[in-house]
Amino acid sequence: MIIFCFITLLLPLCGSVPLAGWVQSPGHPRGYNPDSSLTWKECAPNGHKITLTLIHLDLEESDKCENDALKIFADEELLFNLCGTKFLQELQTSFNPFLHSSSGGCLSLSFLADYSNPKRHTGFQGFYTIQDVDECKDSDNECSHHCNNYIGGYRCSCRPGYLLNPDQHTCRVSCSEDRTGSQEGVLMSPNWPGSYPENSVCSYTLAVEEGLQFELMLTGVFDVEMAENGQCIDTLTIKTVSEDFGPFCGQVRPNSAILSRSPHVEIIFRTDDAGANQGFHLSYKTREITCPGTVTPMSSLSPNRPEYLKDYEVTVKCDKGHVLQSESTAEVEYKSICQKNGEWSPVITCESVDCGIPELPDLIELTVEHPLTTYQKNITLKCSSEYYIMSGNGHFTCDAEGNWVSEIGQKFSDDLPKCVPVCGLNTEITAGGRVFGGKQALLGQIPWQLLHKSSPRGGASLISDYWALTAAHVVDGFKTTTMSWLGGMIDAQAKNIVTMETEKIIIHPKYNNIVDKNGEQTSYDNDIALIKMSARVPIGPNLRPVCLPKKTDGPVMEDMMGTVSGFGGYSDKSLRSKNLLYGHVQEYSLVECESKGKLVTDNMFCAGDDGQGIDSCKGDSGGPLFLPTLEQGSAEQPFRIVGIVSWGPPECGHKSFKGYYTKIQNYLDWIRETMENN
Numbered sequence: 001m002i003i004f005c006f007i008t009l010l011l012p013l014c015g016s017v018p019l020a021g022w023v024q025s026p027g028h029p030r031g032y033n034p035d036s037s038l039t040w041k042e043c044a045p046n047g048h049k050i051t052l053t054l055i056h057l058d059l060e061e062s063d064k065c066e067n068d069a070l071k072i073f074a075d076e077e078l079l080f081n082l083c084g085t086k087f088l089q090e091l092q093t094s095f096n097p098f099l100h101s102s103s104g105g106c107l108s109l110s111f112l113a114d115y116s117n118p119k120r121h122t123g124f125q126g127f128y129t130i131q132d133v134d135e136c137k138d139s140d141n142e143c144s145h146h147c148n149n150y151i152g153g154y155r156c157s158c159r160p161g162y163l164l165n166p167d168q169h170t171c172r173v174s175c176s177e178d179r180t181g182s183q184e185g186v187l188m189s190p191n192w193p194g195s196y197p198e199n200s201v202c203s204y205t206l207a208v209e210e211g212l213q214f215e216l217m218l219t220g221v222f223d224v225e226m227a228e229n230g231q232c233i234d235t236l237t238i239k240t241v242s243e244d245f246g247p248f249c250g251q252v253r254p255n256s257a258i259l260s261r262s263p264h265v266e267i268i269f270r271t272d273d274a275g276a277n278q279g280f281h282l283s284y285k286t287r288e289i290t291c292p293g294t295v296t297p298m299s300s301l302s303p304n305r306p307e308y309l310k311d312y313e314v315t316v317k318c319d320k321g322h323v324l325q326s327e328s329t330a331e332v333e334y335k336s337i338c339q340k341n342g343e344w345s346p347v348i349t350c351e352s353v354d355c356g357i358p359e360l361p362d363l364i365e366l367t368v369e370h371p372l373t374t375y376q377k378n379i380t381l382k383c384s385s386e387y388y389i390m391s392g393n394g395h396f397t398c399d400a401e402g403n404w405v406s407e408i409g410q411k412f413s414d415d416l417p418k419c420v421p422v423c424g425l426n427t428e429i430t431a432g433g434r435v436f437g438g439k440q441a442l443l444g445q446i447p448w449q450l451l452h453k454s455s456p457r458g459g460a461s462l463i464s465d466y467w468a469l470t471a472a473h474v475v476d477g478f479k480t481t482t483m484s485w486l487g488g489m490i491d492a493q494a495k496n497i498v499t500m501e502t503e504k505i506i507i508h509p510k511y512n513n514i515v516d517k518n519g520e521q522t523s524y525d526n527d528i529a530l531i532k533m534s535a536r537v538p539i540g541p542n543l544r545p546v547c548l549p550k551k552t553d554g555p556v557m558e559d560m561m562g563t564v565s566g567f568g569g570y571s572d573k574s575l576r577s578k579n580l581l582y583g584h585v586q587e588y589s590l591v592e593c594e595s596k597g598k599l600v601t602d603n604m605f606c607a608g609d610d611g612q613g614i615d616s617c618k619g620d621s622g623g624p625l626f627l628p629t630l631e632q633g634s635a636e637q638p639f640r641i642v643g644i645v646s647w648g649p650p651e652c653g654h655k656s657f658k659g660y661y662t663k664i665q666n667y668l669d670w671i672r673e674t675m676e677n678n
Contacts, residue, residue: 018042019130023052025070025111025123032123034115041108043101044130047152050107052099056125057086060117068113070124075105082124099126103133142169144199144273165199170273175202183208183286189269189279193221196234196279202269206260206284211310211340213289214260216267216282222253223278225271234271236280240264242343253280259307261292261342291338298322298350312338318350321375321400325349355398358412362536363388363419373398383419387539392417421465421539424547424638426630440579443490445630446565448546448641449580449623450500451486457576459566459623460485461641462545465537467675470622471644471662472511472529473521479505485531488543490580492567498543503534506674508667514599523599527646527662530674546626547640549665556605556642556663557587562627564607564659566645568619569652576619583614584629585659593658596649603666604646608658616645616659617652625661 026036044050052072060068065083072079079098086095101107107128135154136147143156158164158171165172175190187204189196206214216238225234226249235247241262248254267282290307295316302315317333318324324331326348336344352374360366360381367380381394394417396404404412427444441449450460450468460470468485475483483505488498507529514523537543552558565582585607593606607625608615616623625643633639643661652659664671 020128022125022127023109024125028123028125029056030122031120032113032117034113034117036111036113038111039109041106042128042130043106044104045152046104047133047135047154048130049103049105049133050101050128050130052107052126052128053096054086054091054099054124054126055088056122057082057084057091058122059083059085059124060113060119060121061085068117068121069111071110072099073108073110074099074101076108103135144170162197170199173197173200173202175200175269176204177202178205180205180207182206183212185284187267187282187284189281192279192281194278195276196269196271198271198273198275200269200271202267204267204269206265206267208263208286210263211289212263212286213342214263214265214284215287216258216260216265216284218248218253218280218282220281221278222248222280223251224249224280225275225277226250234275234277235269237268237270239266239268248280259290261289263289289340289342291342291344295336295344296347296349298352308338310338310340314338316348316350321353321398322350323353325351353398353400353402355402355404358396358404361416361418364390364417375400379404381417385419385539387422387541387544388419389422390417391420421545423463423545424633424640425544425635426633426639427541440577441490441565441582444542445490446563446580446582446624447488447542447544448639449487449565451492451567451580452483452622453486453492453567454484456621457567457619458621459568459645460531461624461626461644462487462537462543463548463641463671464545464675465539466533468531468533469624469641469644469664469671470529470531471524471646472507472527473513473524473646474622475505475529475531476507476511476513478502479507482534483531485533487537488540492578498538500533500537501535502531504530504532504678506530506532506678508670521647522597524647524660524662525599525601525603526667527604528644528664528667530671530678532675532678546624547638548668548671549627549640549642551665551668555587556665557607557627560627561586561629562607562625562642563629564614564616564620564623564625564643564645566616566620566623568621568623568645569617582630583609585609585614585616585625588658593660594649595660596657598647600660603663604660605643605663606658606660607643615652616648616661620645621647 023040025032026038027033042050059070061084065081068083070082080095132151134149135141136149141147141154145159146157148155148157156169162171163174173190179185190200191197224236227233232247232249235249237244237246238258240260241264245258290309293301293306295301298319299316314336315333316336334348336346339345355373357373363384364381365384367382371379375398378395378397383390393406393415396406396412399405406415426447448462450462452458456474458474460468462468483502485500486497487500508526510526512523512525513521515521561584563582564585565580567577567580569576587605587607590600590606623645624641626639626641628637642664644664646660646662648659649657
C-alpha cells in the first residue's frame with residue numbers, strides 16, 4: 001500500500017493565490033459524461049513554483065488520445081497528452097516528477113471528452129501545491145561568495161573584509177585608504193604576501209603640503225595578472241596631477257622611481273573575478289618638488305638638466321622647424337621659471353613651421369587634396385590633364401624656414417615644375433590614304449595638323465600648347481598681322497573646329513627669299529618659322545602636339561617610310577582638299593631629285609614615292625612630314641616631325657620630280673632658344 005501525506009505550510013504570499021488544492025475531472029469518481037470538458041490554470045508568485053501530483057487517471061483509450069484526453073501545460077508549453085488508464089506507481093515515476101512550473105510560472109490543464117463513451121471511466125484527480133524555490137541551488141544565481149535562501153527569494157552576502165557591490169551579487173574587498181599627511185610609508189596589495197582578492201577596486205590617496213612631491217618605487221615581487229597576448233587583466237595605475245603612470249601588470253615592474261611632481265597622488269588597483277596572483281609592494285617618500293627637464297614638447301632647455309629646483313630660470317628654445325605659438329611666429333626662444341608647485345611659468349608651445357599650400361602653376365595640382373603642410377611634411381604634384389606630363393621636380397618638402405624645397409634643395413619658386421603636353425601620340429586609329437590622289441585621315445589620327453584656310457593656304461604642326469612650326473614662305477608678310485589657324489578637325493568646313501589666333505610669327509633670320517627676273521622664287525633655304533598662339537591651345541584627343549626629331553648624322557628618315565599630310569592639292573587639276581589627306585613617302589638622295597634650277601642646300605631633303613605617285617602638293621606647304629608611319633606609332637615610338645613641306649615641281653606626284661622638305665634637325669637649337677626667349 002502506498003500512503004501519501006500532503007503537508008501545507010502557511011507561506012506569506014500576497015494576494016489570493018491558494019497554497020494547495022485539488023483538481024479533478026467532472027463527476028469524479030463516479031465518472032464523466034460524454035462531451036464533458038474542463039480547463040484549469042494556477043500561477044505561482046515570484047520566488048515560488050507550482051507542482052502537480054496526479055494520483056488517478058482513467059480515460060478512454062485511443063490512438064494518440066484522439067477521443068478523450070488530458071493535456072498538461074507548464075508555462076504555456078505542452079508537457080503531456082494523456083489518456084487510458086495509468087496506475088499510481090507509473091504516474092509517480094513517469095509523469096509527476098515533471099509536472100511543475102518555473103519560478104513565478106504557471107501550470108494549466110485541458111480535459112476534453114468526445115461524444116461517445118462505450119464504457120464509463122472515472123476520469124482523473126491531482127493535487128497541486130505552491131512551494132518556495134531554493135535559488136541557491138541554481139549555479140546561475142551569481143552570488144560570488146554566499147547565497148542565503150528565504151521564502152520567495154534569495155540574498156547574496158560576503159565574507160568578512162568584503163563589501164557587497166551595488167549589483168547585490170558580487171563582493172569587493174574593503175581596501176581603499178586615505179594617507180593624507182603621511183610623508184613616508186609602504187603600500188601593498190590586499191592579503192600581501194598572499195594572493196590578492198578578486199573583484200577589487202583599491203584606491204590609495206597620498207597628499208602632503210605644497211612644495212613637496214612623492215617619490216614612489218615598486219620593490220620586491222611584482223605579480224599582477226596579465227593575459228597571454230600581453231593585455232592587462234588586473235591593473236595598477238598611478239595617477240598624478242600632470243600625468244598617469246601605467247597601467248602596470250605582469251611580472252616585470254618599473255625599475256626606476258616615479259616622481260609625482262605634485263603633492264597629490266592616487267594609486268588605483270583593479271582586479272577581475274578570477275586569478276591567484278601575489279600583487280605588488282610599493283614604497284613612497286617625499287622630497288622637495290622640482291620641475292621636469294622639459295617645459296614644452298619640441299624644445300630644449302639651457303642649461304640642460306634632468307630636473308630643476310624652485311625659482312630656477314631656463315631658456316626654452318624651439319627645435320628646428322618649430323616656432324613659438326605667439327603673435328610673432330619668428331621667435332623661437334623665451335625664459336621660463338620653475339614654480340614651487342613643480343610647474344614652469346610661462347609655458348609657450350612650440351608649433352611646427354607651416355609652409356602652407358603653395359601657389360601652383362597652370363595645369364598643376366596636388367596629388368592629395370588637403371595635405372599636411374608643416375615641417376618635414378611632403379607634397380607631390382601632378383598634371384591636371386592626362387594629355388600633359390610633368391617636366392621638372394614634382395616632390396617637395398617643407399623646410400625649417402617655411403619654404404617648400406625640392407629633392408636637390410632648391411626652393412619651389414626656383415625649381416618650379418611645368419606640365420608640358422605629351423607629344424607624338426594620337427588616337428589609336430588605323431586607316432589607309434594618301435595626300436595627292438589619296439584618302440582622307442580620320443579624326444584624331446594626325447592631331448598636330450593645323451590649317452591656314454585663307455590665302456596663302458598652308459599647314460603647320462603643333463609642337464606645344466602655344467607653339468607651332470610651319471614654312472617661312474607661308475607666313476612671310478604676316479609678321480605684324482594676326483593669322484587665324486584651324487585645328488582639331490579633319491574637315492575644313494566642320495563646326496567643331498578650334499580656332500587659334502597668332503601672337504607672334506618668328507621667321508628664321510637666315511630665310512633667303514630670292515626671286516628671278518620673272519618673279520619666281522628660286523631659293524627656299526631656311527624655310528622655317530615659329531608661330532606663337534595668343535592663348536593656350538586646348539589640348540585634347542583631337543588636338544595635341546607632335547615631337548621634335550632627334551639629331552642624326554645619317555639620312556633624315558633613317559631608311560624608314562614617313563607620312564606627309566595636308567589640306568592641299570589632291571588631283572592633277574590641283575584642286576584643294578577640304579579634308580585632311582595623308583600618304584607615305586620615302587627619302588631620296590639629292591642627286592636623285594630634280595631641282596628645276598632652284599637652289600638646293602643641306603637644310604633640305606627630298607621625298608616621294610615612285611610606285612603610286614604619292615607626294616605633297618600646293619596648299620600642303622608648312623605641313624608635317626613625320627616618322628614613323630601612322631600604323632607604327634606608339635608610346636615607345638612616338639611620332640616625330642622631321643620635315644616641313646617646303647617646295648616642289650608644279651606637277652605633283654611626278655616620278656622624276658620629288659617634293660622638298662625643310663630639314664628640322666638642323667634647327668633644333670634655334671627652335672628651343674626662340675621658344676624660351678619668347
